[in-house]
Amino acid sequence: MRVGLGQQIEQAQRLVMTPELRQAIAILQMNTLELSIFVEGELAQNPLLETLEVPSEGETETRESFDPALLRDPVPERAELADRSYDGGESRRRDDVEPSRFERETPALGPSLQEHLELQLRLAISDGLRRRVGEYIIGNIDEKGYLRITATEIAAAASVGEKIVREMIETIQSFDPPGVGAGDLAECLRIQLSQQGRLTPHLERILAEHLPDVAAGRLHRIAQRLKLTVGEVQAMVDRIRELDPKPGVGFGGERENRPLLPDVIIEKVDGDYVILVNDGALPRLTVNRTYRRILQEEGSAREAKQYVEDRLNSALSLIRAIEQRRLTLYKVVSVILEWQRPFFEQGLTALKPLTLRDVAQQAGVHESTVSRSVARKYAQTPRGLFELKFFFDHGVRTAVGQENPASGAIKPLIRQLVEAEDKRHPLSDQKIAEALCERGISLSRRTVAKYRDELGIPATTQRRRYN
Structure with missing residues (x-):
């Protein structure tokens, strides 16, 4: 057997993960709010990147466009993109249409729980020391409304007497929302019942000794211990279940409580559905034309030209990635809309099984692209606000072999x-x-x-x- 060295030529295709591709993938996965924050950061870092001011009605556009020859992969004109449609509808920028029902009905973000409590504290307490102790207590109340630190720990941290701390805890527990500032669930429910004037000795015992039995529905055990009928215990348990175990939830300021910003808006116009990619919150980006002279002037320093060229490529790459995200998102939502049209017409019972693979095949993209397109994104529809992942469901078997319901x-x-x-x-x-x-x-x-x-x-x- 002879062993030797040799050369061989072969053709192969490999996907090279360039920085531009990584950025495009990351941008596709961002929701509208995340992308808006990212773009603001890029605007601050890249001097060649700037926002394009939209001229008012009757005003002509005087900005000189950037040299098309510098575009290695030109971005399609928005007018061209707007021609794409689904079922008679069209994909447009969100700021090109009238405010939707979502924008008219979404309330402004209210104060956070901490802000709400601090306002009541300022109105109720004028003494400087007690107010500072109260602010420290409020700062240690979590998003559910519970105080996650003991009076002893607060007294040590604030260098005050424990008596003052306990007085301020009781004061804050009298604030709105009822039950706020409690140390545990039993205390939270007891405060609410007390403020309603409905706290009885039997209810106090249930809260102190039998909350696990209430949760498990062991009413017979509670009745035996308290020497009551099961019906009487049932009435008290019903009263407890009317209370709010998380009084802090529902206030603004916390990330999970902020109104959701839809990434896509689906509206029905004259019997047809229109898909609107909600990029109105994003600035329209362009390249600062002033810097083109540095590339065109013969006397410019090589380092300056290299810097401008790098920043230019970065700006154009970002613009292309955002435009590609818009097109991909529109394409994916178009398939979802076509597939789930019975849901939009008839409601939840008409929801059909749908997988990432189904959408990928119909949209002509990879499954991972569909997954990134729908990640953490929401659609405002005539039937309400839905996470895009809501429309994907594998369904279940039927006993008679019919089409699987979702x-x-x-x-x-x-x-x-x-x-x-x-x-x-x-x-x-x-x-x-x-x-x-x-x-x-x-x-x-x-x-x-x-x-x-x-x-x-x-x-x-x-x-x-x-x-």
């Missing part, structure tokens, strides 16, 4: 069955599965339990009524 269409049926059940003898998960099977839908008990949990429906023992 889980989103099954869940309303489960809710209907639970709402119609005899509350003294609520349906078990197995009974719900059997009822669905009678309707031609085959689900395991475990799947029913999963969907029930996702709907926020308690288990059988917690739904049972005794009065």
